[in-house]
Amino acid sequence: MTARRTTRWNSALIAALLTSGIGALVADPTLLLLSIPPVVFAVYSHVPASPATTLELERSCTEPAPSHGQAVEVTVTLKNAGDRTLPNVCLVDGVPPMLSVTDGSARHAAALGPGDKTTFSYTVTAKHGTHRFRPAAVVLEDISGSVAVETNVETETELACRSPVRTATLEQIAHRYAGSTITVDNGHGTVFSTVRSYQPGDPQRTIDWNRYARDRELTTISFRDERSRATLLCLDAREVCYRSDSSDEPHAVFYACTVARELLDTIATANGPVGLAVFGTKQRYITPNTGAHHVETIRQTLNDPKLLPLEPPNRTRPGDTDELPIRPLRTRFGEASILLISPLLDDSPLETARTLRTDGQPVTVISPAVTATRSLGTAVAGLRRDNRLGALRRSNVTVIDWDPETALETAIRAGANR
Amino acid sequence: MSNPRSIIRWISAAGGILSLCAGLAVLVAPPIGGALHWPWDDEILLVAFFVVVFVIAGLLLPFVLLDDSDRADRTPPEPIPSTPPPGRGLEHVLDRRWLLSLPPARRHRVRGGLRRTTIRTIVRTEGCATETARDHLADGTWTDDPVAAAFVRPEPESDGSLLRSLRERLYFTRRARRTARAVLMLAAEDARR
Amino acid sequence: MSGLPDKPTDPTPASASAGVAFVAVFGACIAGSTDPRQTAPLLLEAIGLTLLIGGGLLRRRRYRLVGSAVTGFGFIVATVALGASVTLSLPLSPLLILLASGSGTLLVTLGVFPVYGRFARSFTTAGVALVFAGVTATALIDGAPLWRSTVAVTMVLLSWDTAERAVTLGERVGGAAETRSVELAGAMASSGVALIAIILTIAVSRIPAIGSSIGGLALLLVATTTFLLALAHFPQMPTPRQ
The missing domain is CATH 3.40.50.410 (von Willebrand factor, type A domain)
Known part of the structure; x- marks a missing residue:
């Protein structure tokens, strides 16, 4: 959040300086007196207090999971949660970059008393994808417009225009x-691969002892590895x-x-x-x-x-x-x-x-x-x-x-x- | 109050109040005014005041004209960030209404691109090999349009004559357009089949 | 990062503030003019400008052709009224004052009810400056009564403030956004300040002069300068705040 003083009211001061200066030069009291109204306006620019950023934002969509091309109305409610009036609140909602506003305006300005709310709506057309709203950009000004406070107000909102793949494998x-699995025939896997005659040197754990008990024939079982x-x-x-x-x-x-x-x-x-x-x-x-x-x-x-x-x-x-x-x-x-x-x-x-x-x-x-x-x-x-x-x-x-x-x-x- | 601007502001305001009080005192009590001796002509005071305020006004004017903007470098939220359609570059060449003279390198690129597109379209639509497609291109049998056939035929660009070069430059866009239409027609005919 | 995004697609100045600015600037011209030969062309110009505004509103409500015709007609009426004032055999200074005020009003109107989207702020600033020059010149040259000049100057300031608000709101949120409450709050506050300014000026003018010491005057002028310096706004880098 940043705050800055605007220089717009220097215009009134320039008016006051010129009228009083020319009034003094030509010794015209009327012109000297005419410098008073600009001075009053210049004083006014220093009187109001800087606005406080006491804003809360709510955002809702008529359809949080729309289909592609469907119009979705977004409703934004801005509340002044503070105890001071905010005379000039300008807000631009953080419309997701890949959605375009097709009706209404994502911008709003309001004067908000303590606890006051303001609501506005606009319509976007949904496009495939998950769209996250960005923080709303806000500029607050005091009543005279001499102090501008710029801030962002955030609330999590998502528009999920999904196109899920459910039945295709x-x-x-x-x-x-290619197969959905990769076979590594290293003999040490967990998936049964082949049976062959015993050869000297084969590890004892690979011998099919059941078959030996049944047929008195030494065979070696080989395993392979299979992974997705x-x-x-x-x-x-x-x-x-x-x-x-x-x-x-x-x-x-x-x-x-x-x-x-x-x-x-x-x-x-x-x-x-x-x-x-x-x-x-x-x-x-x-x-x-x-x-x-x-x-x-x-x-x-x-x-x-x-x-x-x-x-x-x-x-x-x-x-x-x-x-x-x-x-x-x-x-x-x-x-x-x-x-x-x-x-x-x-x-x-x-x-x-x-x-x-x-x-x-x-x-x-x-x-x-x-x-x-x-x-x-x-x-x-x-x-x-x-x-x-x-x-x-x-x-x-x-x-x-x-x-x-x-x-x-x-x-x-x-x-x-x- | 730690802000230097605030300090200057308060010092100016205090000076102003003191001057105002003193001025009113002088005007209310004429003996005090009489005691004050103004060494110059009366008009010098008024001229000096005018000059001072004029200078101050002049110094303030740029601040008014160049007021800080509250606009950050952010794109507006209403539209989707603009991205060009595929083929924008070619669009600038083929869809321009007025006469366009392209540099030789650009003409070479456009012609080469259309030639490749034609070969691939022939390969796709006729299911033939690339070499066969090249042959079709060379003998110009892929289209009924002689301008399009000539445009993509692999032959020397120019014999170097000035007149031919000028003709090539002037008619390039029109010929490229005819070729694009011919190759699109070829694809459309295949789609209809 | 903070700050509003770039201008909206329709950066039309806020209409209510624009209306107040138009009324105020026209009121300033009328209050500042002392001769009926000045008032009559201004009234005619106001009719033309009202047509111009009405045409603009019609164009925004999709009656483009009719709106454009009315806008064009209004513009012609306003400029002809202003141009015809040359034939009224006014002395040079009142004529110049009338032309300054009239063209200033035209510029302010074109700024806050733009026919062409750009230059809104430049038009209003230039227009207000011209009207201000016109009304102060009337006070100086024609010796207009103080109350009229005070009202005129104050209304110029009021029109400038409301025109600035209209243009700023247009640039920030656009013509399509709802802005009435901000405009109403701002216009009411500025009108209150304007009223105070008029009362204060007339009250100060009633204070009887006690002495005529040049030293006292010098001190008062020094006070004026320092006060004005104290009231100046200097540009500053945006400061982060919690």
Whole structure:
């Protein structure tokens, strides 16, 4: 919270100085007397006390879990919990960045006596994703407007426009071209593998003593290890992905995060190992693992505004390579199924996915469609994306083309069955 | 009171009160006024006062005109932060209504991009290999539009003549537009099938 | 981080304060004019400006074509009224005063009821300065009665305060937001101060002069200067508060 003195009332002082100065110069008592009203106004600017920040905010939504495209009315109530009147309270509500106000105003001004409340409403149109309201920005002024106190008033409000993946299985989504388990035939596992004749040197614990008792034949049982195949959520959040099909639609990076969150929940429900790789202005890798704590770490990483800013980052400098790196995906996550979430607006994700697939790694590309058809240029961009989708399909990469106007699960089922 | 501004303010106010009291005393009790000797002409006082207040007014004026703003560097909450649609760069070339002269490097990029798009669209729509698509591009059989076919045909850009270079520069946008339409039509026909 | 986000999509000045500012600035012009030949063009201009305001309100209520026509007509009426005052064979100084007041009123009106969104604050500041110059010049040159000049100067200050409030509220919360209670509280407080200012000025003018010592006058002028310095607001960096 900050407080500052405004300089607007110096205008009255200037008026007083000029009238008294000219009045003295021309020896006109009327003009000298006319300096009194501005002086009175200038004195008035010093009289009121600085406003106290005694505000409490309540915020409610008609539908806290709306569907995509549904209009949601947000009602904000501001209360002066102090015992002094606040004559000028200007508030701008912290509308989530990816929601646009479609009706009413998220701004309000009121004079609030002690204990007084003021309420206002506005409407937003829900978009896929979890939207957190930001703190409301408030400027308080005394009655004369000579002191301005700027502060934020916070209350936790969330609008969860979910698109959960309930019926599609992890096998359909991520492990289509590979099993959902990885077998390590080291002989020491827990899963029965083979039976063969005893050979000298085999450990006694591997001998099938039951069979020996029954048939008097020495056989050795071999075991193998089986573990679930890990899934790596790869988020393409490079600057080139901060694109949207119209001015009132969220960009592809936001939709990519939404997809990642939904899939994370699906994988966590199946208790499969899951990791995260983010390729944005910064890169971040979380090695696949299981457990509630690990899933929560990934969830928080997806919510990290420094790693995945909602507002487009500055353009990369000319000459900076803005390519998706393949090496870490090959070396660190060679056994994992890659779920590459990218709007496919350039060739880099296409090349990465094809290279990984050539190496034998299972790859699924989930692509939020943010291309527009408003002009020839945008239509060509849409065609290029279609071509990339086609090229991926020809390379045996599972492709899920998600139009955000539809449910994610519908797109997944369509992509998995193609 | 620890604020220097407050100290100055209170000192000024105290000085003002003292001067006011003294002035009123002088005016109320003429003998005191008579005892005070003003060494200069009366008008000098009035002129001096005018000059002083004029200077003070002049000093205060910038504070009024450049009042601190309470606006932080935050985007307004009503709209979604603006992000361009995919293809904005190409839109600037293809959808411009007036004549546009592009530098050679940009023309080269646009042509190369449209050529790649055409090859990939042929590959996708006809299910052929890239080499076959290149052949279609070379012989111009992928479209009925001769302008579009010529635009993406892999051939030397220019023979270096000034007239041809000028023609290329002037008609580039129109030809690129025809090519974009042709390749979009190719994709649309495939979608209809 | 604190502070309001950038301007709203519709930064129209708050309408109630804008209305008060218009009435006050016009009242100041009428109170400050001493000649009927000054008052008549001002009244005509006020009619034109009222039409201009009405047209603006119509445009905001989606009667764009009619609103624009009324606004244009109002503007023409106001400017013609002001321009025609040149033909009234007024002496130069009252004519200049009339032109300053009239154009000031026009600027204030265009500032608080903007036809074009930008420059609202610049228009109101320039307009108020012109009207202030006009009414003080009337007091100085035409020797207007003190009470009229006092009322005029006070109303100029009132119009400036309310116009500033209208523009600031417009910039902060926009024309679509509810602002009436803030505007009402501010306008009432400023009107109260204006009343006090008028009463005080007239009361001081009634104090009989006792002596005429130049020393006493010098001390009074020093007192005036120091008081004015004490009342000045200096810009300061925002200070964090708990």
